[in-house]
Amino acid sequence: TRVVTLVRRPDGEPRTSDFAVEERPLPSLAEGQLLVRNLYMSVDPSMRGRLESTEKHYTHNFTPGSPLDGRALGVVEESRCASVPPGSYVRHQLGWRERAVLDAADTDGADRIDPRLAPLPTWLGLLGQTGFTAYVGLTRIATLRPGDTVFVSAAAGAVGTAAGQFARLLGADRVVGTAGGPDKCALLVKEFGYDAAADHRAEPVRDALARIAPDGIDVYFDNVGGEQLAAALHALRTGGRVALCGMMSQFGGDRRTEGRRTVDINHLIQAVLKRLTLCGFIVRDHDDLRPEFEHRVAGWLAEGRVTARETVVEGLENAAGALLSLLSGGNVGKMLVRLDD
Ligand code: NDP
Numbered sequence: 001t002r003v004v005t006l007v008r009r010p011d012g013e014p015r016t017s018d019f020a021v022e023e024r025p026l027p028s029l030a031e032g033q034l035l036v037r038n039l040y041m042s043v044d045p046s047m048r049g050r051l052e053s054t055e056k057h058y059t060h061n062f063t064p065g066s067p068l069d070g071r072a073l074g075v076v077e078e079s080r081c082a083s084v085p086p087g088s089y090v091r092h093q094l095g096w097r098e099r100a101v102l103d104a105a106d107t108d109g110a111d112r113i114d115p116r117l118a119p120l121p122t123w124l125g126l127l128g129q130t131g132f133t134a135y136v137g138l139t140r141i142a143t144l145r146p147g148d149t150v151f152v153s154a155a156a157g158a159v160g161t162a163a164g165q166f167a168r169l170l171g172a173d174r175v176v177g178t179a180g181g182p183d184k185c186a187l188l189v190k191e192f193g194y195d196a197a198a199d200h201r202a203e204p205v206r207d208a209l210a211r212i213a214p215d216g217i218d219v220y221f222d223n224v225g226g227e228q229l230a231a232a233l234h235a236l237r238t239g240g241r242v243a244l245c246g247m248m249s250q251f252g253g254d255r256r257t258e259g260r261r262t263v264d265i266n267h268l269i270q271a272v273l274k275r276l277t278l279c280g281f282i283v284r285d286h287d288d289l290r291p292e293f294e295h296r297v298a299g300w301l302a303e304g305r306v307t308a309r310e311t312v313v314e315g316l317e318n319a320a321g322a323l324l325s326l327l328s329g330g331n332v333g334k335m336l337v338r339l340d341d
Contacts, residue, residue: 001023001024001025001026001097001098001099001100002021002022002023002024002097002098002316003021003022003023003024003067003068003096003097003098004019004020004021004067004068004096004097004316004319004320005019005020005021005022005065005066005067005068006018006019006051006062006063006064006065006066006068007019007020007064007065008064009051009052009053009064010051014048014051014320014323014324014327015324016320016321016324018051018320019068019319019320021316021317024067024097026099026100026101027101029078029080029101030080031080032080032081032103032104032105033080033081033101033102033103033104034076034078034079034080034081034084034090034101034102034103034104034110035076035077035078035079035099035100035101036074036075036076036077036090036092036094036099036100036101036102036110037074037075037077037098037099037339038072038073038074038094038095038097038098038099038100038339039073039074039075039089039120039338039339040072040073040074040120040121040124040312040336040337040338040339041070041071041072041095041096041319041336041337041339042070042071042072042095042124042128042129042334042335042336043070043313043319043322043323043326043335043336043337044070044071044129044326044335045246045248045251045326045327046058046059046246047062047068047070047323048251048323048327049061049251050062058282058284067096067097068095068096069093069094069095069096070093070095070096071091071092071093071095071124071128071129072091072092072093072094072095072096072100072124073089073090073091073092073113073120073123073124074089074090074092074099074100075087075088075089075090076088076089076090077099079104081104081105083104084104084110084112088112089112089113089114089115089120089123090102090110090111090112090113091110091111091112091113091123091124091128092110092111096316096319097316098316098339117298118298118301118308119308121308121310121312121334121336121338122301122308122310124310124334124336125158125162125308125309125310125333125334125336126161126162126297126301126306126308126309126334127294127297127298127301127308128334129283130157130158130159130162130334131158131162131166131293131297132283132286132289132290132293133159133162133245133283134159134160134162134163134166134221135162135166135289135293135296135297136281136283136286136289136293137159137163137221137243137245137281138150138163138166138167138170138219138221138243139170139289140281140286140289141241141243141279141281142219142220142221142241142242142243142279143241144167144170144171144172144219145171145218146170146171146172146173147171147172147173148167148171148172148173148218148219149172149173149174149175149176149213149215149216149217149218149219150163150164150167150172150174150175150176150217150218150219150220150221151176151177151178151209151213151217151219151220151221151232151235152164152167152175152176152177152178152194152220152221152223153177153178153200153205153220153221153222153223153224153228153232153248154178154179154223154224154246154248155177155178155179155184155188155192155194155197156177156179156180156184156185156187156188156192156332156333157179157223157331157332157333157334158331158333158334158335159221159223159245159246160177160179160221160223161188161192161307161309161332161333162306163221164177164188164192164193164194165192165193165300165305165306165307166297166306167219167221168193169300169305169306172219174195174213175193175194175195176194176195176196176197176198176209176212176213176217177194177197177198178197178198178199178200178205178208178224178228179197179199179200179329180199180200180201180329181199181201181329182199182202184197184199184329184332185197185198185199187332191307191309192307192309195212196212196213197212198211198212200224200227200228204227204231205227205228205231206227206230206231206234206235208231209231209232209234209235210235213235216235216236216237216240217232217235217236217237217240218236218237218239218240218241219240219241219242219243220232220235220236220240220241220242220243221243221245222242222243222244222245222246222247223245223246223248224246224247224248224249225244225246225247225248225249225250226247226249226250226262226263227249227263228249229242229244229263229267230263230264230267233267233268233270233271233276234267234270236270236274236276237274238274238275239274239275239276240274240276240277241276241277241278241279242276242277242278242279243279243281244278244279244280244281245281248327251327308333308334309332309333309334310333310334310335310336311330311331311332311333311334311335311336312336312337312338313325313335313336313337313338314337314338314340315337315338315339315340316337316339318337319337322335322336322337
């Protein structure tokens with residue numbers, strides 16, 4: 001099968017030449033295993049850290065010469081597991097390749113999805129890991145309360161478009177966000193239920209927040225870190241809560257905001273003065289919330305109360321380019337790669 005491999009660890013910013021598409025043999029099917037043809041592959045910011053040799057990550061780092069992996073959705077072509085017949089759709093971890101052999105019994109290995117409930121791409125986005133991240137961050141980590149004012153950074157991305165819409169449905173009074181460029185900001189207000197949005201490349205975010213959230217914020221959903229986290233600390237009201245989800249600004253993929261990556265840690269005095277709660281989280285520690293999440297969000301989708309949005313790049317040979325594009329803001333909603341039938 002064709003796979004995307006890491007040729008070498010990037011020297012600075014990753015380039016498409018750091019990746020290759022190669023042919024690799026597939027193992028034969030053992031009892032309890034499935035042969036899956038991948039249809040959609042998830043492209044995730046966390047892959048950036050996994051390209052490095054030293055950076056500690058919450059899952060294994062990639063090795064030069066070996067295939068990349070990541071979340072994907074595919075159709076079962078052959079099965080040696082009676083409960084998952086050919087034709088079933090499964091979500092699993094062996095993306096970045098056309099076909100994969102998976103253990104059906106392994107809970108991480110193959111998670112069956114119902115394509116009648118939502119279109120396939122939605123199962124990797126709004127109803128997938130990024131939607132779930134938004135849900136966990138708002139409900140369990142930031143304990144969103146009715147009437148709150150919520151600020152979301154990287155608001156036009158996969159987690160951000162979910163977080164803004166969910167915050168509104170969960171009772172937030174005002175939802176504001178930041179994104180790169182005027183077009184994304186307009187979309188946030190028009191399509192994703194944000195009350196106001198600001199371009200983080202056009203002005204200091206502290207000034208933007210004073211304008212779009214003049215009375216302050218109660219919750220900050222942080223996808224970015226750096227300057228935006230510092231700005232949020234100043235905008236938060238007493239008793240405010242921060243869900244620390246990710247740190248896009250630290251990857252360095254966007255040269256336009258490079259100067260704003262490093263901030264003085266003493267901005268944290270705001271947390272003391274205002275009794276703030278800052279809490280980091282990794283979504284996979286919260287799987288107990290998944291049934292509640294899927295039930296609620298599938299309901300919202302069926303009622304037309306939320307919009308699932310994806311940016312879809314075609315073909316395995318363009319997958320590395322999709323990752324580089326994601327890191328520099330080339331996506332709206334969930335970044336996916338679609339594989340040819
Ligand atoms: P996104 O779809 O949000 O894509 C990343 C976006 O980050 C880009 O579109 C770009 O948008 C923005 N960005 C890039 N560089 C910068 C910068 N220097 N400053 C500000 N924004 C920047 O990705 P995801 O929705 O998949 O992930 C969002 C965040 O959530 C990431 O930090 C990710 O690591 C984290 N995450 C955490 C999980 C957890 O368990 N804690 C699970 C899943 C995701 P723009 O054009 O608007 O700048």
